[in-house]
Amino acid sequence: MTLHISQRGKQYLKTAQTLLRTAKTMTDQAIAGRLKALADDYERRAEKASRDDAAKALARSAAALDQQPA
Structure with missing residues (x-):
């Protein structure tokens, strides 16, 4: 399955x-x-943000389809 990355997800990935x-x-x-752990967290956030968006x-x-006249 191909996941489209939202703009918000792209920002998380950039971070x-x-x-x-x-x-x-x-x-150190x-x-x-x-x-690295924080980067992993941001990658998870990118996936979640893209799914949510x-x-x-x-x-x-x-909703727009429901509002169209029949």
Whole structure:
């Protein structure tokens, strides 16, 4: 299944990528590990945001169809 990534999801992914790039430059492995965990969280948020945004768009479309005259 192909998942369309919403604009909000793209922003979360961009943040996750930034965190991962920063983690790679860290010499302190404890901080790098925390940054990687935070990046994972942002990736999950991106997936959830995209699913939620798609569901909202579908609901809006269904509502618009219901309001059209028969």
